[in-house]
Structures are given as C-alpha cells and as structure tokens.
Amino acid sequence: EHHKYLYLYSSPQMLSPIPLHLQHRFAEQTFKIYVTMKKNFLFVILLVLLFGCSPVYAATVIKKVVPAFWWAGMKNPELQVLLYGEHIAFAEVSISSEDITLQEVVKLENPNYLIVYLNISEAAPQTFNMILKQGKKQTVIPYELKERKPDSSQIEGFNSSDVLYLIMPDRFANGDSSNDIISGMLEARVDRNDSFARHGGDFKGIEKHLDYIADLGVTSIWLNPIQENDMKEGSYHGYAITDYYQADRRFGNNEEFRNLVDQAHAKGMKVVMDMIFNHCGSENYLYKDMPSKDWFNFKGNYVQTSFKTATQLDPYASDYEKKIAVDGWFSQVMPDFNQRNRHVATYLIQSSIWWIEYAGINGIRQDTHPYADFDMMAHWCKAVNEEYPKFNIVGETWLGSNVLISYWQKDSKLTYPKNTYLPTVMDFPLMEHMNRAFDEETTDWNGGLCRLYEYLSQDIVFADPMNLLTFLDNHDTSRFYRSEADTKNLNRYKQALVFLLTTRGIPQIYYGTEILMAADKANGDGALRCDFPGGWQNDTHNYFDAANRTPLQNEAFSYLKKLLQWRKGNEVIAKGKLKHFAPSKGIYAYERKQGDKSVVVFLNGNDREQTIDLHPYQEILSTSSAHDLLTDKKIGKGFNTSEPWDIPFILLKKFTTTYIYPKYPSSYLAINQNNKVYTNLYFYSNQAKK
Helix, strand or coil: CCCHEEEEEEEEECEEEEEHHHHHHHHHHHHHHHHHHCCHHHHHHHHHHHHHHHCCCCCEEEEEECCEEECCCCCCCEEEEEEEEHHHHHCCCEECCCCCCEEEECCCCCCCEEEEECCCCCCCCCEEEEHHHHHEEEEEEEEEEECCCCHHHCCCCCCCCCCEEEECCHCCCCCCCCHHHCCCCCCCECCCCCCCCCCCCCHHHHHCCCHHCCCCCCCCCEEEEEEEECCCCCHHHCCCCEEEEECCCCCCCHHHHHHHHHHHCCCCCEEEEEECEEECCCHHHHHHCCCCCEEEEHHHHEEEECHHHHHHCCCCCCCCHHHHHCCEECCEEECEECCCHHHHHHHHHHHHHHHHHHHCCCEECCHHHCCCHHHHHHHHHHHHHHHCCCEEEEECCCCCCCCHCCCCCCCCCCCCCHHHHHHCCCHHHHHHHHHEEEECCCCCCCCHHHHHHHHCHHHHCCCCCCHHHEECCCCCCCCCCCCHHHHCCHHHHHHHHHHHHHHCCCEEEEEEHCCCCCCCCCCCHHCCCCCCCCCCCCCCCCCCHHHCCCCHHHHHHHHHHHHHHCCCCCCCHHHHHHHHHHECEEEEEEEEEECCEEEEEEEEEECEEEEEEEEHHHHHCCCCCCCCCCCEEEEEECCCCCCCCEEEEEEEECCEEEECCCCCCCEEEEEEEECCCCCCCCCCCCCCCC
16 A cells, blocks of 8 residues: 555655664665765766755656647637646746737645646737746657637537437447457456446447438437546446546547537437536546646535435525535435536536537536525526627426426526526426326316426416426436336327327436336336337337337327427427416316417317317417328318308317427318327318217
8 A cells, every 4th residue: 555655766656665663774774875885876866866866857648639620710819728737736837929928827735736727819820839847857748729610609509409319328329339348448348247347339420320310200319528537437327527638438439429410410409518617526536636626516526415405405404504505415326526616617618618619519407406506507598608608508307396496497586696607597387297297187277288387387487498408207206207117108109209299398308218217216217218110220220210110109109209200390399389278177288379370289188088168278279270290191171161160070089289380381180099090080160070
C-alpha cells in the first residue's frame, strides 16, 4: 500500500519503496553511499536529493487537457481549460496568442491541476500554445480554436411537433462487435444473459436501423447517456460518467457519434443527448484524484441522499432535509458534484455546450435535475439558451404531483422571483394516470378517463403545458404492458397511444413499444431494458422485419406508424389549443384547434357499447364530411352537411373515434378502433350504424 512507503525519485517513476520501519535508517544509508560510491553514481544520488527537495522537475506529461479544443466566435467570451498532470501547479503559465487574454490561472489544493481561464472575445480561429514553465523545463501545449459551422447557433431543438424515441444504446443493436470489449477498460465482459452486464449495443447498431426508426414515424431520437462509463460493473446504462468529453468506446468514438447524429439529421430526425450534472462515476479521474475537496459534496465522502427533492420548494422543510436531499449522493459509486464551486459549474456547463457545438445535437435530457444546485442549474439553462436560442432542454423531474413538477419549468410563478430557465419538464404524474386510466371503468366523477380530464384541467399550474414531455413509460419504469399476457388487450394500447399523440405536450415512446415489449420493474431494471430482438447477429427473432413479427405485433406496429406518420408535420397537434369536456357516461371528448382546422377525439372509458347524444359537443363538431384515417374511407355519404350534427352516435366498448381535419382540405378524418378490428361509422339522417 502506497501510504506505507517512502519513495526515491529521479523522475515521475518509482525507483524503490522504503518501508516505514526502515525510514529512520535512510539518512545514514544515504551518507554511506555518498562517501563510498563512484563519481557517476554520486551524481544520480544528488539528482534524487534535489528532486526530493523541490517538485520543479516533476511534471512534463499532461494527462488531460479539457476541453481538448474550442471554437472562436462563441457568445460567451470566457473559456475554462482544465489541465491535469503530475505537479503542474508549480508551473508558470503563459500563452502565445496575441488576441487571446490569459484572464486567470487557478491553482487548487491538488498540485496535479491547473485551471486556466481565457478571454477569447477577440480571437480568430487559430492554434496557439499554452506554455507551462517549471524552472528550466518548459511544456508546450498546442490548443486549437476552431471555426464554427455556419448557423451552428441556430440548431433547432425538439418541441411539441416532435415525437421522441428513447433508446438505451447498449440494448438496441450491436453493429460493431469489435468494440464489445475494450482493452484496459474495467468492465471487460459482454454477457447478454446477465441483465446487469453490457450486451454490446453501439452507435453502428443504431445507425443501421435509422431507416426502421424513421419509417415508424418518430421525429427525434433520445439516447440514454453515451459518455464514457469506465466503471467496474453496471456500466451499460451510462449514468456514472467517468469522462464528460469522451463517448464510451464500447459504443464508438466521438467521431462515430457525430456521424450518427449527421445520419439521423439526413433522415429528418433530431437527436437528444442524456446528460448528468448531479453526479459522476467513482472511477472519474476528478473524483479519484480530486482537484480539491470542495469539488464534491460532503468533501468527497459518501453520504446518501434521501431522494426527497420536494424539499427544494417545501415551505416547511428543515435545513437538514434540504441539504441531505440535494447534497447527498445518489449512490456510493456516484459521487455528488458540488455545483456551488464555480470551477465545477463552469466545467459542467462547458461540457454540454461542447457536445452541442461538436455533434450538432438538438436537445439535452438532464438526469436527476432537482437533485443538483438550483442556482447553478438555472445558470446552465440560461447559458445554453444564450448560445443556442432554439435549443431545448428537458429535466427529469420525477415528482408525484403537477404542482411539484411545475415548479421546475421556466417562468413558473412558484419560483418567482427566481427562475429555473428549464424549458421542458417530464410529466411523471400524467404517466401514472395513463397507466391506470385505460384499465379502469370511467364514471362521471372518478376513475378511468376522469383521471386524465381532472389532471389536464389543472394545467393552469404550468407556465407552458405544451412544453411537457409526456410518456407511457421509459427506461426507469415498468413498461406500459407489464407482461406478455397483457399485450393481448390491444385496445388498451390503441386508446393510450391516441391520447398520448393527440393531447398537449411532447410525446416520448420507449423503444420496443411498437412491437409490444413488456416488462415489470418488480423484476429489476435490467428487465425494462431488454435487447431489441433482431439487433444482434443470430438472434432467434428479428422484429425489425415485419415478416418475422407476430400478427398482433404487426397490428400494433401498423397502428402506431399510421398515427405517427399522420402526426408528423401536423400543426394542429403541434400548436393547436386544447378544449375538452368533462366525462359524461364514460365518454371523454376533446378538441385540438388551430385557426379553422381541428382534431376532435372521443374516448369511451367503459367496457360497454354506448350511444352518444352529440348535442353537447356542437361547438367542436364541424358540418364537414369525414374520412377514416386508418382505412382512408370517406364517411358521411348522403349526410346533409348543411345541418348540425343532430344524430345519435354509437361508440363500442373501450372505443376511440378521432375526427381530424388538417391533412384533408375540406374534410375530417376518423380513427375508429374496437378491440381487434377497426370500425367505420356511416352517418344517416337519424341513426349511426356500425
């Protein structure tokens, strides 16, 4: 163990260890050597003694330069460059550039770090030198300021016109088996039979299936973290980052990730990158060799968080509860960053801007957003928005009520006079309601679809309801179907997807939903993140190919694809206002409207066939004829469109009808769904027949 020895040095390499119980003899032995050895050996000893007296000659190798490069012309004129190498803090720092100002050099507790702050407001694209001088030795570090791509500041973020497709890269597809195991990385195994191990999915695997994803109809891809997770185990999920500027090599390198983003863009899809500022992995060099103790909360010592982040807005919360929730660690192997340290804050903020500029990503999903320091996270959101005005960030706000998550959205009245500047928050409460609403009977007062109506009727608490990420499930929750047996009820799936894709917000779909993948969180997180069948060579089933899917899977896939392709580019859904009616006799009706175009949805929340009186809904019904979206058949032949909707209307049990206008200039579309078959409704003067 290193602390039990004293070392002799003539370079940064160890010559020999001297056990503590022999250290008292060291001076005497040195004197004897000095007297008796030959002249050339005496010179070596003198070098050793000189090195022991002064660290001047200790460091010539720079292990890290972070970020490795930057760009000229950024709106923020300040650039932080973190340098890591043995004993470099004893160096004097200068730069060779005439149009860059050396603003500040920070020396920390740990002599292995230097933080250099540069002012690049006047700098043109160039390569200049940072010069570290230690006595007579000099280390030259070339540093490049690149030229920005045209209009890089105008990167278009994801919004309510998009549908996100969430992918866990390790579990989607293996396109390059040569990177499954990387020599020198700590977790050196792939075992697809172990849900906690790596399985080998990578960037190439995703890239090879971009056509499949685009064909489905989604417009954005959200990837769980792709940055390096060089942890001893459990590294597959990506949430314990060990290098914020490097892609995990088992997925591919930085250039391959950028190429994946470019390929997605070429197919009309955006890319959202998952990031974590609250904590890192315990194998991160910043933790293993801390720049200073205040880089991490509790001086780098493990103290467990309570996970009760409602304390951030609880008017009655104790100081202890507030501190333990925010400063406590997510787990022992995930050290909690102290974002109140200005150097930590700048390091994290710059890392996100670097990925935006380098790879051209369209959005960031910030993990465990409420666990981090409020002021720092607000500063980060504002800094990103100032560089990229059209960019979007969604924060993981896993809290139990709409009031609690509304607190975290930009311009929330609950945070005034502060502001989070976080544009989008994740609507976990709506997810919980949707996972119950389509299983229950709906009354006029509670249960079933009443859950959705009552929850949406409280949207007044949100500063911007359209900027809520809505979802049925994700990588941390049970899937919408918890067992394969549950998937037999396809009606539940169809109703839920119609609601998800036509209500307010930004929908997100978890990979595999389209082929009815099922999993229960009670069986562990690994079960939620199963491999996509067909993503690996020699898989028994290849569900990327319709010919290999079951009839039920193909029905589910086709249904979702039809909805997604119709939703793509649909301004009524992207921007239209929402108007809804309180459930009556189990029927929940709502309209999305923009200008003279509208979408009208009827959901039957009961397991019985019903006849509806349409008089209460006259304000949302047009006198136009209709089309069935899924069959493209016209509905209403012979119906007098100059008259109001003055007829009864039949909805079958757990039945959905959606009248949709915008794709057809003078007509509506109807989505009709009944268990395993689609139903067309033909309108006559006094009745509706199925």
